[in-house]
Amino acid sequence: MTPFDTAVSRDACAARDTSDPLAALRDRFVLPQGMIYLDGNSLGPLPRAAVDMFSYTIEQEWGQNLIKSWNTAGWFDMPLRLGDRIGALIGAAPGQTVVCDTTSINLYKAVCAASGLRSDRDVIVAEAASFPTDLYIIEGAMKSTGRPMKRRLIGADGPLDALLDDRVAVVVLSHVDYRTGALMDVAAITEQVHKAGALVVWDLCHSAGVIEFAFDADAIDFAVGCTYKYLNGGPGSPAFISVASRHQAAASHPLSGWWGHAAPFDFDRDFRPDAGIKRFLCGTQPIISLRGVDAALDALEGVTVAALRHKSLALTALFINRVSTLLPDLEIVTPRDPTLRGSQVAIAFEHGYAVVQAMIERGVIGDFRAPDIMRFGFAPLYLRFQDIWDAAEILAACVRAEVWRDPRYSRRSAVT
Amino acid sequence: MTPFDTAVSRDACAARDTSDPLAALRDRFVLPQGMIYLDGNSLGPLPRAAVDMFSYTIEQEWGQNLIKSWNTAGWFDMPLRLGDRIGALIGAAPGQTVVCDTTSINLYKAVCAASGLRSDRDVIVAEAASFPTDLYIIEGAMKSTGRPMKRRLIGADGPLDALLDDRVAVVVLSHVDYRTGALMDVAAITEQVHKAGALVVWDLCHSAGVIEFAFDADAIDFAVGCTYKYLNGGPGSPAFISVASRHQAAASHPLSGWWGHAAPFDFDRDFRPDAGIKRFLCGTQPIISLRGVDAALDALEGVTVAALRHKSLALTALFINRVSTLLPDLEIVTPRDPTLRGSQVAIAFEHGYAVVQAMIERGVIGDFRAPDIMRFGFAPLYLRFQDIWDAAEILAACVRAEVWRDPRYSRRSAVT
Structure with missing residues (x-):
């Protein structure tokens, strides 16, 4: 058949x-x-089940239990808990994914962190045909690295093979092209990027929840994606970022807000990042929209x-x-x-x-x-x-x- | 009496x-x-009225109208429309405020932009007793400016008067101290900062919606604040950022996502920021949580x-x-x-x-x-x-x- x-x-x-x-x-x-x-x-x-989940979060957790719900309803843990659930869909073991902010902002964190991990290199490679915000964010991230960075574009400047050399710090790629629907060979490309000594950031906006991805098996460095397309989290529901465990301790980005602090309620004066994936959190997340992601992941249970x-x-x-x-x-x-x-x-x-x-x-x-x-x-x-x-x-x-x-x-x- | x-x-x-x-x-x-x-x-x-507004947004706008709601339900315009409503509460004329992201991320944008507007100066002044995320974010923003920056702390390093000189680019202050509840004299301090040639960023987290603020009358440069405290927008509802009209054309920050682009649906390859306050938007916002801000602002109508x-x-x-x-x-x-x-x-x-x-x-x-x-x-x-x-x-x-x-x-x- x-x-x-x-x-x-x-x-x-x-x-x-x-x-x-x-x-x-x-x-x-x-x-x-x-x-x-x-x-x-x-x-x-x-x-369908989201309707009741939203109502409960709004009317009971917020309406009746108010501030207590940060602990009793697990609001504090949602970015990590939902992150691990998404991790399971993209082949990432627990502790490597958080749900927070937008894809654009998570890409900024990823590109800044990856550039920092390759501080002896000064080139970022991206796709000319990339969803434009990826290119715009790379522009912003390049300015934030504290050193002069250059951009090379696959397509406009040549094929990936021709652009990879020992100056390339990071390659940013989309798993699926948002216009053509073409799918990349993640394993082969990631291996090629790694052989050139660079790190890879995969944008999974058009694949998470519908196409297999092997974050751990393919030794991916960073991935970002949205939760409102094939994941059905609701309009503008918070995005995700995955960072390989092996990079976390050395991966830093400038969005150093209190949710990324090792002890956010110690109210220290200086930023001391969490040792793990929590360092990629920044500020307080929109809990009601996050609950939509929760409900959407429930709808994927058993499949x-x-x-x-x-x-x-x-x-x-x-x-x-x-x-x-x-x-x-x-x-x-x-x-x-x-x-x-x-x-x-x-x-x-x-x-x-x-x-x-x-x-x-x-x-x-x-x-x-x-x-x-x-x-x-x-x-x-x-x-x-x-x-x-x-x-x-x-x-x-x-x-x-x-x-x-x-x-x-x-x-x-x-x-x- | x-x-x-x-x-x-x-x-x-x-x-x-x-x-x-x-x-x-x-x-x-x-x-x-x-x-x-x-x-x-x-x-x-x-x-109380939020319950029905959330239901309508979830079940009708999302559930029934789906993607069309970006236009028909005004989802696209919510960050600006809600921004103007909050602007009215803090004395900012329309076109200077957007609701988006988190306070931490908006503070990052503000500090980066203000530093860029004073590129001949290299010091950021903040309060030692500030809510810690403000200090953490300033740390991150300083690293993103592309030049060596120093921090001086009011309290730890001396009173504001002693810290102001011609090296100070930006002063970040809280309208109300989150611990003591002490209120700052915004007009006098802003004037003092401006006399020293620096710009001011006010954090209104503990005052927006309950204490008068005169963004325009006091010639404030930047303000940020949250919407889930006295504004009652719901757990983690998106924050706001206000940027004075006079600064907007020259104010840039590295979170250059597509929502800040002059023509986001032209899908240009290079970032060209919107001429106005929209350049402080970045990615797609959590619409359901934004609707909570809408309902909360309705609850302030007539007062x-x-x-x-x-x-x-x-x-x-x-x-x-x-x-x-x-x-x-x-x-x-x-x-x-x-x-x-x-x-x-x-x-x-x-x-x-x-x-x-x-x-x-x-x-x-x-x-x-x-x-x-x-x-x-x-x-x-x-x-x-x-x-x-x-x-x-x-x-x-x-x-x-x-x-x-x-x-x-x-x-x-x-x-x-």
């Missing part, structure tokens, strides 16, 4: 849903009636990332197959090779903006990335094979109807 | 509650039965900070008066002069830890700060004069009963 064998009919897709071992997970999420949600790579849906990845590949394969069949002229940017594909399918099309708007109006939620990318995310937790069939049909109907001639779908600024 | 004239009896306090023009505000908050909550300077209580300050002073005066009468040997650390007093009363007592624990067991929630400070916060939004009378009685009963001899109240680590 290949992932493509269900593509013969909608009935075959429905049958595959019936036998899908992950099918029951869909009930763990609130999904609006009649909507096919292919934007879980931007904002995951609300886990392995390997099983999610298996279904994700089947979903994207089905979509690629259907779109190729229905619209053979469209350019599918995402690699067809499953070892090179993330959990999304990107299609380049000059009228992509209008098509995405028209599809949204017809209940299929995808998004658009300038200049011409239609982007569809495939979350195996709650999508059915029949949804994929229908989404491809609706895409084809919109393209065949030339919806871009309709002024209702004219360009406006894109959504995150 | 002086603030002390109600102190003759509990009945007089109850009568004063009846005539209190702010008395009705108490109904806007959830207050546990039988609890006198004097810890609103650590975590404010749940605004002036001046009226809150007036009642706050009356409450603290009553407490000081009652404690002095009942327990004349206790050392009240907080200034009796209302122009020098914040919204809390701190009492130094060697058995303070046990007394605070015993009071908590009797329904009066205060907190303890090592080595010997019992700290009671007085929030005029929801406290009654009769509560203050009762709290003083319970304090006196605990001291007279020598509760510290009871092993139940033995020392453990303090709560934030």
Whole structure:
């Protein structure tokens, strides 16, 4: 059985849903009636059990127990406890991950710390096609190192091989390209970076919770990622940062707030960082939003990332197959090779903006990335094979109807 | 009528509650039965209307509308919109305040930016008695400036007058001392700092929402503060940062994430900061926790900070008066002069830890700060004069009963 064998009919897709071992997970999420949600790579849906967890945190823990909840409800420990839960999804043993702040800020900590661990080197390598905030944050981090640093961009300045030398301190890479959906070979690239004597920071925003990652097995140095895409933690829920145990004692960053102190309630005058991963905490975290991460991780209980990845590949394969069949002229940017594909399918099309708007109006939620990318995310937790069939049909109907001639779908600024 | 004239009896306090023009505000908050909550300077209580606002944001905006809510529910604009609302409480005209990240991280941005605006100077002045994270963050910010910086500490190294010279770039001060409750003379100190050619960063954590602050009128350069104390935004709700319009175009900091970009959805490769206050944003904010700030600001509608300050002073005066009468040997650390007093009363007592624990067991929630400070916060939004009378009685009963001899109240680590 290949992932493509269900593509013969909608009935075959429905049958595959019936036998899908992950099918029951869909009930763990609130999904609006009649909507096919292919934007879980931007904002995951609300886990059903989150509603009661939020209420309890708001009305009981905050409302009734107030300040005591810092201890009794475990608020103090949430960044570490949730960090270990995310660590389990990305192959990181406990004590190496915390949930806090934003991806941008965690990337800043990671790049500063990694640069400090390679203080005899002065180059940071990043991807020209990186999600822009990664490049912006690297700019800021370079200025904070206290020494002149240079940036080399994979793509603009050459391939990674050509950019690696003994001046490179850090390489920052995305596990999955946010536009094309291409997946990197983490093990091979990390080994290559390490052979050059540099450290690696992996951005897992578009893979955490849906694609396997082997933080410990691949000897990753640092990883960061968000919790509101495939992890479904809620809008803007706090991000995570993972730092390998072997680096922690020497890894320092300038966001030295009291939550990173070895003894925050001793109220010492000088900063003395915690010996472990807590040194990557800074200030007080938004507890209610953190509780969304808690609920979202509960919704992943009992399922392995390997099983999610298996279904994700089947979903994207089905979509690629259907779109190729229905619209053979469209350019599918995402690699067809499953070892090179993330959990999304990107299609380049000059009228992509209008098509995405028209599809949204017809209940299929995808998004658009300038200049011409239609982007569809495939979350195996709650999508059915029949949804994929229908989404491809609706895409084809919109393209065949030339919806871009309709002024209702004219360009406006894109959504995150 | 002086603030002390109600102190003759509990009945007089109850009568004063009846005539209190702010008395009705108490109904806007959830207050546990039988609890006198004097810890609103650590975590404010749940605004009653917040419950429905959170539910709507979680179940409708996130649950049903999903990604569209970034535009339709105004999620994108929340940091600025809430910033302007907080600006109105601290005397800052619109366009100078954003709500985002944590106080620690916002202080980092402020100190980095202020140092950059005084790049010919190399000294940062702070208070030795500052809340420690302020000192820790200054340490980190000094390392990020790209030039050697020195720290001078008010108290440890001398009084402010003696520390100000033409090497001082920035002075970081707290409006209210988190331990003693002493209030600074913002206008006079800011003028003094400006005369020395330096910039000032005010930490408003213990004053925002309860004590008047004149950001524009006093020509403040930068201010930061939290929203979960007297502003009641919920546990760890995002903090704020205010930057004077005159500084914004030249003020830069290294946390250059995409939310601070002039055109975040153009996905440029290089960072080009927004021309205004948005350059102090960095990454995606925790929307649900931000909604708590929204609800909390609603609970302040129709009341002036001046009226809150007036009642706050009356409450603290009553407490000081009652404690002095009942327990004349206790050392009240907080200034009796209302122009020098914040919204809390701190009492130094060697058995303070046990007394605070015993009071908590009797329904009066205060907190303890090592080595010997019992700290009671007085929030005029929801406290009654009769509560203050009762709290003083319970304090006196605990001291007279020598509760510290009871092993139940033995020392453990303090709560934030």
